[in-house]
Amino acid sequence: MRRTALLGTLRHPARIVPLGFLAAIAVGTGLLMLPVARAGDGAAPPLTALFTSTSAVSVTGLVTVDTGTYWTPFGQVVILVLVQAGGFGIMTGASLLGLLVARRLRLRDKMAAASESKQLALGDIRRVVVRIAAFTFAVEGAVALVLFLRFKTGYGQGWGASAWNAVYHSVSAFTNGGFSPHADSLARYVTDPLVCLPIVLAVIIGGIGFPVLADLARRRGSPAKWTVHTKLTVLATAVLLFIGFAGYLALEWDNPDTLGEYGVGGKLLPAFFSGAMPRTGGFSTIDTGALRPETLAVTDGLMFIGGGSGGTAGGVKVTTFFLLAFVIWAEVRGEPDVSVFKRRIGHTVQRQALAVALLGLACASTGTLLLLLFTDFGLDQVMFEALSAFGTVGLSTGITGDLNAAAQTVLVVLMYVGRVGTIAVATAMALRVRNRLYRYPEERPIVG
Template sequence: MIVGMASALLQRFQHPAQVIVTGFGVAVLLGTGLLALPAATESGEPAGWLTALFTATSAVCVTGLAVVDTGTHWSFFGEVVIAGLIQIGGLGIMTLATLFTVLVSGRLGLRARIFAQAETKTLSMSDVRRVVRNVVLFSLACEAVIAVLLTGRFLAGYGEPFGRAVYLGVFHAVSAFNNAGFALWPDNLMGFVTDPWICLPIAAAVIVGGLGFPVMFELSRAWRHPSRWSVLTRVTVAVTVILLVAGTLAFLVTEWRNPGTLGGLDHGGKVLAAFFAAVMPRTAGFNSLDIAGMYPSSWLVTDLLMFVGGGSAGTAGGIKVTTFGLLAFVIWAEMRGEPDVNIGHRRLPQAAQRQAVSISLVGVALVAVSTYLLLVLTPHGLDRVLFEVVSAFATVGLSTGITADTGPAGQVLLVLLMFVGRTGPLTLGSALALKDRTRRYQLPEERVIVG
């Protein structure tokens, strides 16, 4: 079914941007309609259109921001709809992003048509089917493993009935692998802050889902031979590890004595909670600590981690760790006066450098403008508004608790920001990568003072 839908979209539209925006837009509208039904709420009263739209957008864009409590406001039917939208959004992201990664790299090598009248090397439909099948099987297998682990813990550790334990395990496995961050408890996962059997499987699902299918596929084949890894895998793994370690240390140092977060935990619990807090800004949105109780310095660290996000061709958002890593290599080469940007034994094309700069600056501009608008629309301070905006743009879902208090205009702004944050980087990245113009002349060069 997914392959058929992908094929129909590819035949209908001529550019990846049209496929991405239309596909996600249709899913959001369908989800909004289902969540607006009386059967979707516990009270039996239909949810308001804005509540339904906000929740559907957050689910399809695998964000996790919510204006109502998921576990108490929505009925079983509503929760199943949310889980289904998360699955559709996550699979859609991984499938489209993986296809574009392969399309740009040309690794499958067959010249055919994936986009009608495309002006570049493309994949045959047999390759499309194989890629989509592998992505779906990989995603479902990861979710199944995490669901089994969580179900066992809910059964053995918390005495949940079998049916309820299975439901909790499956829902949170889907939400974790797809980096959505929806939880069925009012305090999210704060009740499990020191439970490694809950926190570590969810963190592992977030990391694996955020790395992306191309990276995980390459690691599964050559994890013992890092020298054979592609630049994509090297940069993704290296930057991911650095950010996880740096984030964990930053939260430990900043929040160690904070009575509202780590202060009341033992040493092992502090390390686990700090690590979990460092993983979630990869765009998962779960929280085992009270975000509102953190110091503003920790909010700033979280802002930075959220903005960077996770790996390309994965379920994570943000500008992506590959973009951040490439910019770091560009800066390093410029500081050393190197004419080329080299990563290992490979030279980075100038086109990739320009794409990284473009995506980063567009992201900064979008966050800055949206922060200004939300400051005008709401009475909240800069630190909380910036946190909310970055969380929406990077499709994270973490919040200091102001989401429901942003008002209708603010919530519409967040809806647009989630949608653009989910589709924008992928759309812009594919458009830049697939747009290759040649010019038969060069203009005279003139040096400009920089800095």
């Protein structure tokens, strides 16, 4: 009986994630509008609360007000809980949807989303949730411990402050939330590997996606047996981390406002940290507003691509991007099949990747255009802001706080759509297969 009811609710599982996020954002907005949440007089205005709640639940990290001074400790805890809930919701939601899709489609082949799909029963759902929760708290706990020791011994922070900062930044890192109680994000730790490296590691692990992590845990020693999804994600992550690192290093090398002030060796850590954040950690140790236009453009691309599927990262996802690259390669080479790591990629997945990427492009472009309309900032700044919101990255050239209500609303929509949109659309696509009783005759328009 309970099973049937649950199944009924899950009949349109594509709706659960969008509605769940809306509910979480609404609750968060309500809590942040309580006078007890705001440090100054009175309560936070609705738009400020909505913006902050959306940014937290979508694990973006863009802020119109300074997290550490505008909100009380209560407000900051609300934000952290929203970030944790948002990040957890994304990981479990994506994994569960993957399992449901696998069930619905009755695939015989193993699916990247759920290799265990053959034996899956609804009772297994709880096991998935518990497993993700355990993993989340293990990583966050370990990172928080390292940060705590460092803050306590290296920066003379008290027990309470060290613990608070350690927990806040570890949760914010693993969930890719990007929130920091510090107004200048992590700029004060720019040259400290004992702070930067644990955080960047948590960001990468959280952003690689649970399906990949599960596959890696199962088949640690034999990369040859990894699913195509895992291989693609691991390869893409490595490639994009290198591009980010090399890009920041080369383009900002002699920029006196960013990497220019450090010696040759000293540039490496901030370049690696900055290069890893566009996908999609959102912390910064160097001033994003001082980056050169070409660095902003490279970052734009990395933010749009984002991280792994089924994780806390945003963007159109690395698998989408790299699959499309393989499609183009097959097309240019004249291969009838698209093959990746000796596996054929079907038309259905190709079309999904195409739709996800182009809808993402349409969203980001529309957002950029609207920000141009509503503000007087330049294209480089508003495009960066729109891509940061859509990719739920949270980096900003510094204009977020100066945006008017219309522009803030655009970002709220972008953060929400960026967070749930592509997942929701992709899942809806995989589930709602309608069969026409007739097919139209084929015709070949000329393209290009």
